Amino acid sequence: MEMAVTELKKNKALLCLECGKCTAVCPISAYDREFSPRRMLAEGIFYGGGDLISDKRLWSCLTCLLCSERCPVDVRYSEYMKGVREIAQKQGNWGEPSHGSALLHIMEMMTAPKLNQNRTGWINGNIKTAEKSDVLFFTGCLPYYEDFFAKDFDFHPISIAVDTVRILNHLKIKPAVLPNERCCGHDLYWLGKIDEFNKLRELNLKEFERSEAKTIVTACAECAYTLKELYVKKLGLNSIEVKHISELVAENIDRFKFKDQNLKITYQDPCRLGRHLNIYDSPRDAMKAVxxxxxxxxxxxxxxxxxxxxxxxxxxxxxxxxxxKARLTEAKNTGADTLVTACPKCQIHFRCSQCGKGKDKEKTDIKLKDFTNIIASAIDG
Known part of the structure; x- marks a missing residue:
């Protein structure tokens, strides 16, 4: 496939040394011996990627960049996977969507320009927002996650939005919240649905322009990556700054007074916040200050x-x-009471794993909290 070869060249894949370090550290390869980043690169290099296009395992790659941390020649494997997926889905090949494809369909529905949504019903009298502000809170898909997951888990995703605004209010910020923002498009981008991603980006950028905001704050690691890298940086939008809430808290830590928490925690680095954006210290510095x-x-x-x-x-x-299950076990073995995440999806996935009744349940039984919930609950006053 000539297009697959084009992706190989664009993402430095032709430099592959076949050392296998990518496969050695790949989380999927650890449990599925048929999945191998090295083999998938070789499929493209030596055979043009024909079989790879129709391989269901193409859609299993987490694009987590752990392989890139080990690659000695800087192959951009995750971008290669995204590019091959773009080719594959245009030819009618697709993976196995979870939750009956419902969440992917919601994203696609949000590309409709005339769509009207009820996205602000979560705003209550205990938090303060504004129609226009220099600071915009990008809610992302939290309202949809609330409808989809709250009934099954002891967890309300929308509480992340409420507590983000509470944190902003503590900093004397009344953020704007857009009544008709769309999904940032993260998932569609990494699934190779670039046309749909571009539609979402265009609709969101129009909303941003109307808001006149200079700073966009989000509590989602994937939204932070997408807005920073695929909106602002890629399009050269120098008038807008994007921050994950952990960055804002860490930068203003002297303006917070916290109550004593008496809590042992461990922290899950979201792939997009960590390896994709290199934000490791901000959430840790903020939590250590409590x-x-x-x-x-x-x-x-x-x-x-x-x-x-x-x-x-x-x-x-x-x-x-x-x-x-392995990650939850690792978290519990630290002696922590609570595993803190900084991405709503991490918590959703871990909670889903904890729903099982197998012999591993006791090993994986650890409380889960979002960074925003931990910080907001610790604020004194």
Missing amino acids: PGMDLNEMPHNKRGSICCGTTNWMNCGASSSRIQ
């Missing part, structure tokens, strides 16, 4: 952190489940 909050690191942390096991609501099977 009295009585004892951070116990997992052996796999920061650049070596292990993904939550699935991405893009795609190919969430036995390998994903085993990755999640």
Whole structure:
């Protein structure tokens, strides 16, 4: 396939030394011996990628960049996977979507220009927002996650939005919240649905322009990556700054007074916040500033952190489940009471894994909290 070869060249894949370091550290390869980043590169290099286009395992790659951390020649493997997926889905090939494709269909529905949504019903009298502000809170898909997951888990995704605004209010910020923003498009981009991603980006950029905001704050690691890298940086939008809420808290830590928490925690580095954006210290610095909050690191942390096991609501099977259980076990073995995440999807995936009744349940039984919930609950006053 000539297009697959084009992707190989564009993403430095032709430099591959076939050393196998990518496969050695790949979380999926650890539990699925048929999945191998090295083999998938070889398929493209030596055979043009014909079989790879129709391989269901093409959609299992987490695009977590752990392979890139080990690659001695800087092959951009995750971008290669995204490019091959773009070719594959245009030819009618597709993976195995989770949740009956419902969440992917919602994203696609949001590309409709005349779509009207009820996205702001979560705003209550205890938090303050504004129609226009220099600071915009990008809610992302949290309202949809609330409708989709709150009934099944002891967890309300929309609480992440509420507590983000509470944190902003503590900093004397009344953020704007857009009534008709769309999904940032992260999942569609990494699934190779670039046309649909571009539609979402265009619609969101029009909303941003109307808001006149200079700073966009988000509590989602995937939104942070997408807005920073695929909107602002890629399009050269120098008038807008994007921050994950952990960055804002860390930068303004002297403006917070916290109550003693007496809590042992460990922290899950989201792939997009960590390896994709190189944001490791901000969430840690913020949590360490809370009295009585004892951070116990997992052996796999920061650049070596292990993904939550699935991405893009795609190919969430036995390998994903085993990755999640191993990660939860690693978290519990630190002696922590609570595993803190900084991406809503990480918590959703881990909670889903905890729903099982197998022999591993006791090993994976650890409380889960979002960074925003931890910080907001610790604020004194």
